[in-house]
Amino acid sequence: MGSNIPQKELVSATEHFIKQHFASDSSGHDWWHIHRVRNMAVHLSEKEGGNFFLIEMAALLHDLDDWKLGNGENTSKTKSWLTNIEIDKNDAERIEQIIEQVSFKGAGVETKADNLEAQIVQDADRLDAIGAIGIARTFAYGGNKGRLLHHPDIEPQLHNSFEDYKKTTAPTINHFYEKLLLLKDRMNTKAAQEIAEERHRFMENFLTQFFSEWDCKK
Numbered sequence: 321m322g323s324n325i326p327q328k329e330l331v332s333a334t335e336h337f338i339k340q341h342f343a344s345d346s347s348g349h350d351w352w353h354i355h356r357v358r359n360m361a362v363h364l365s366e367k368e369g370g371n372f373f374l375i376e377m378a379a380l381l382h383d384l385d386d387w388k389l390g391n392g393e394n395t396s397k398t399k400s401w402l403t404n405i406e407i408d409k410n411d412a413e414r415i416e417q418i419i420e421q422v423s424f425k426g427a428g429v430e431t432k433a434d435n436l437e438a439q440i441v442q443d444a445d446r447l448d449a450i451g452a453i454g455i456a457r458t459f460a461y462g463g464n465k466g467r468l469l470h471h472p473d474i475e476p477q478l479h480n481s482f483e484d485y486k487k488t489t490a491p492t493i494n495h496f497y498e499k500l501l502l503l504k505d506r507m508n509t510k511a512a513q514e515i516a517e518e519r520h521r522f523m524e525n526f527l528t529q530f531f532s533e534w535d536c537k538k
């Protein structure tokens with residue numbers, strides 16, 4: 321069954337809904353994260369192709385049911401929203417598939433994005449997790465979860481299962497080794513790989529400086 325509502329209207333209704341939903345998040349997943357991911361996804365799509373409408377919709381909705389932000393409920397807010405706006409059923413299914421493939425589930429857990437749209441949204445979300453903004457978001461998330469900045473005796477772990485990755489309560493610095501520094505080599509598209517290089521270098525410099533200050537070196 322097709323929908324008669326113009327795609328532009330569906331996108332702007334979704335934007336409005338998401339803006340309100342994520343207005344006051346303090347875990348680094350606020351509206352501005354969604355806004356940046358959407359802009360980056362659009363930018364990558366201009367270079368790499370893909371279905372623009374599906375990419376934009378999936379980028380806007382990608383964190384709505386994220387396991388990191390959920391309250392344990394099993395109901396899909398994404399599904400309810402897509403039904404609500406009477407979007408074409410095929411489009412709704414494809415958007416849900418894209419979103420399912422976006423999330424990082426642990427260093428040793430492969431998260432495969434098998435179509436260009438999912439690859440682009442996944443890249444855009446991962447680019448927002450690295451570089452200067454990635455650093456800021458990581459400490460915001462750690463603070464939100466009550467974690468230490470760093471503990472010299474707690475070693476980073478490369479999680480081989482999503483269950484272990486979800487349960488970690490390690491200091492925030494460990495997250496760089498458990499996820500953020502791995503992302504550069506896991507970008508799907510060439511356009512994203514290029515952007516990731518610079519952001520990755522910035523994080524390495526940050527860590528060098530962090531440990532040198534930690535050890536009271538000049």
Ligand code: NI
Nearest residue numbers: 357382383445
């Ligand atoms: Ni996200």
